[in-house]
Amino acid sequence: MVMMPTPASRRRSVVAELEGALLRGADTFPYFMLVAFEASGLLRFAALLAVWPLLRLLELLGRGRLALRLAAFVATAGVPRAEVEAVARAVLPKFLADDVDAAAWAAFGGCEGRRVVVTRMPRVMVEPFAREHLGAHEVVGCELEYSRLRRSTGIVRGGGKEAMADRVRALFADGGWPDLGLGRSEMAHSFLPYCKEQLQPPFTAGDVMNAPPFRPVIFHDGRLVCRPTPFMSLVILVWLPLGVLLAFVRIGVGITVPIWSIPRIAPIFGGAVIMHGRAPPHVGAGNNTPDGSPSGVLFVCTHRTLMDPVVLATVLGRRVAAVTYSISRLSEILSPIPTVRLTRDRDVDAAHMRAELSRGDVAVCPEGTTCREPFLLRFSALFAELSDRIVPVAMNYRVGLFHPTTARGWKAMDPIFFFMNPRPVYEVTFLNQLPAEATCAAGKSPVDVANHVQRILAATLGFECTSLTRKDKYRVLAGNDGIFNAKPPPAAEPAWQRRVREVLGFLLH
Structure with a gap:
């Protein structure tokens, strides 16, 4: 029996089904496809898609549990445990968050006591999202088994x-029955009778306005933009051969034609470069700043992809040097503009950037790393100390199939994935040069200047400013500080292992 809802403030504990209750959709197939693609690769992705008709048949015959076991086996068998956990931490939360039902979250998040999420998927796939974004204290689900070599056996x-019902009852053994239960499936009916109050989809939206804020997904990884439903997975597989060919054609044309012509010919190859605002005139290396030192224009850009400085140079139609902390050797070779690799030593990097400014225009991305979501990371204040000719530039992009950034994968593939999209679009918005009174020349501190530039760029794009940094991103996505050339402590690993890691790091990054 479904009981009448009570105010959220009177609910102390809650147990909720994930699929079909907290999430609008009940289909688990796209999440197994994400694990297959991101943790293993294209062949396993194709294999799981080939098995989908059998999975669907089993579900229609009422053997949904067997279908889930088969999907888990195909998606994870032989995959290292660390890879499965990394995908669950860095990739799945974005897709899960996009499917959260607002009314269900209002009921679940409004409970101030113990919050439990019950899922049909392996617990390892759901737990990072449930704890970090739903505020769950416990996650109940099946367990994925691993071999002694820490690889998944594919068995759940x-x-x-x-x-499942026994584990839910055990969690509330000391505090009585849960105050609220959310769910509608046969699995949910195993624990709903033990809840004092039951809610089943579709949920009413009465408490949505009073719901606690949902913690957004700011950092996420993975190459796929769209949820890999069976149809979208087939589209991706069919498009891939053509996409790879198209990417190499686009890159080949881009590095051979004059840079000023790229925005004009981009529509011929299915892309687009859109410019807003007025680009500043070329200063030139022979022009001087008020203190007599030669200086070009310092373009301060939001950092969306590795292509930001290149696209900026194509729109300007002139040489612009890009300063970067870590890009792959392949990206440096393919880059049609000069790149300056920084060291993260503040004094050394400042000297390099001043030298480059004396030769012409420079583009800098003070966030230090890319961010896919509508947020701006904290701006490093170093750029504000280098020049008073500061022009903020709001960069953004639109793609349909593949993300052109990665934290865990091969960064050398970033521009290739960008150009593999059917219609990659870049938008460049030039803001007015900072007035003299808004720069360090007027006595402003570098931090104040950096924060001011961050705010006006965020307002232009409709983004939100944050104090998050590059380290925050890489700790979430890759479990490191994002510094690839950092030397470990002498006793952290054997010398031969350190040497192998350094060689691989040089080749891959």
Whole structure:
């Protein structure tokens, strides 16, 4: 029996089904496809898609549990445990968050006591999202088994509805029955009778306005833009051969034609470069700043992809040097503009950037790393100390199939994935040069200047400013500080292992 809802403030504990309740959709197939693609690769992705008709048949015959076990086996068998956990931490939360039902979240998040999420998927796939973004204290689901070599066997244990109900009851053994239960599936019916109040989809939106804020996904990884449903997965597989060919054609044309012509010919190859605002005139290396030192224009850009400085140079139609902390050797070779690799030593990097400004225009991305979501990371204040000719530039892009950035994968593939999209679009918005009274020349501190530039760029793009940094991003996505040439402590690993890592790092990055 479904009981009448009570105010959220009176609810102390809650247990909720994930698929079909907290999430609008009940289909788990796209999440297994994401694990297959991101943790293993294209062949496993294609293999799981080939199995989909059998999975669908099993579901229609009422063997949904067997279908899930088969999907888990094909997606994870032989995959290192670390890879499965990395995908669950860095890739899946974005897709799960996009499917959260607002009314269900209002009921779940409004409970101030113990919050439990029950899922049909392996717990390892759901737990990072449930704890970090739903605020769950416990996650109940089947367990993925691993071999002694820390690789997945593909076998899941403990996914029966009786076992799930027993674990839910055990969690509330000391505090009585849960105050609220959310769900509608056969699995949910195994624990809903033990809840004092039951809510089933579709949920009413009465408490949505009073719901606690949902913690957004700011950092996420993975190459796929769209949820890999069976149809979209087939589209991706069919497009890939043509996309690879198109990417190499686009790159080949881009590095051979004059840079000023790229925005004009981009539509011929399916792309577009859109400019807003007025680009500043070329200063030239022979012009002087008020203190007599030669200086070009310092373009301060939001950092969306590796292509930001290149696109800026194509729009300007002139040489612009790009300063960067870590790009691959392949990207440096393919870049049609000069690149300056920085060291993260503040004094050394400042000297390099001043030298480059004396030769002409320079583009800098003070966030230090890319961010896909509508947020701006904290701006480093170093650029404000280097020049008073500061022009903020709001960069953004639109793609349909593949993300052109990665934290865990091969960065050398970033421009290739960008050009593999059917219609990659870049937008460049030039803001007015900072007035003298808004720069360090007027006595402003570098931090104040950096924060001011961050705010006006965020307002232009409709983004939100944050104090998050490059380290924050890489700690979430890759488990490191994002510094690839950092030397470990002498006792952290054997010398031969350190040497192998350095060689691989040189080749790949």
